[in-house]
Amino acid sequence: MQQALLVIDAxxxxxxxxxxxxxxxxxxxxxxxINLVINKAIESNSLVIFMRDKDVxxxxxxxxxxxxxxxxxxxxxxxxxxxxxxFYGTPLLNxxxxxxxxxxxxxxCKTEHCIDTAVRTATVNNVDVTLVxxxxxxxxxxxxxxxxxxxxxxxxLDGHYNVEHFSxxxxxxxxxxxxxHNNYR
Numbered sequence: 001m002q003q004a005l006l007v008i009d010a011x012x013x014x015x016x017x018x019x020x021x022x023x024x025x026x027x028x029x030x031x032x033x034i035n036l037v038i039n040k041a042i043e044s045n046s047l048v049i050f051m052r053d054k055d056v057x058x059x060x061x062x063x064x065x066x067x068x069x070x071x072x073x074x075x076x077x078x079x080x081x082x083x084x085x086x087f088y089g090t091p092l093l094n095x096x097x098x099x100x101x102x103x104x105x106x107x108x109c110k111t112e113h114c115i116d117t118a119v120r121t122a123t124v125n126n127v128d129v130t131l132v133x134x135x136x137x138x139x140x141x142x143x144x145x146x147x148x149x150x151x152x153x154x155x156x157l158d159g160h161y162n163v164e165h166f167s168x169x170x171x172x173x174x175x176x177x178x179x180x181h182n183n184y185r
Contacts, residue, residue: 002100003177004047008086008108008118010034010070011056013063015109015137024109024137025146031069033135033172034107038071044177047099048076051086053114085117093125103128103179107135111146111153119157119167128181129167131157159184 015030017023024030041048050066057063059080066072079090087093096104104127106118115136122129133154138146158169168180 001102001179002047003041003044003103003105003179004049004096004099004101005037005041005105005107006049006051006086006092006118007034007038007066007070008051008106008114009053009056009110010050010067010108011052011063012065012067014053014056015067017139018057018063022139024139025150026137029134030109030137031067033132034067035069035071036172037105037107037132037135037176038073040175040177041105042073046105046177047101048073049092049095050076050078051090051092051108051114052078052080054080054082084113085121086114087118087121087125096125096127101127103130103177103181105130105132105176107132109136110138111136112138112141112149116153116157119160120162123160123162123165123167126165128165128179130176130179131167131169132172132176133169135172 081090140146154169160167
């Protein structure tokens with residue numbers, strides 16, 4: 001089975017924040033877990049794909065780049081997007097299809113926007129998803145804390161399905177590239 005890791009919007013300024021925006025919740029843990037799962041992806045011969053949001057600092061400069069502490073493999077693919085949905089207006093779906101990806105591990109920012117949308121879109125496009133429960137983050141909203149948003153999404157996206165394909169929520173410590181989806185079909 002062909003697999004890939006998709007790291008969404010793990011960009012310097014989005015994670016660290018700036019004068020107008022707070023840093024994401026538990027940013028150090030997020031970066032550490034992204035690096036852990038990148039190593040697992042490499043060990044399992046899975047593709048590593050990064051998605052960057054052009055809205056972050058206008059798509060320019062150091063703040064737009066992948067976080068400085070994330071170890072980006074030399075053979076990674078990096079796509080840029082202009083929408084919340086990583087699949088909209090990008091070559092991501094074609095890349096996954098051409099690479100015959102059947103299982104996609106998803107991590108990054110922000111939980112209630114780009115992460116939620118990617119999980120749901122992947123399942124309707126015939127891909128099983130593992131969302132890394134401690135590998136996505138966000139900031140507080142006006143009604144919920146970042147921690148509540150993350151916990152809520154881990155709950156509602158665990159088992160989210162679209163007929164044949166669905167999402168499974170697992171910890172970064174687990175063997176994420178040994179998917180469990182067939183155990184539940």
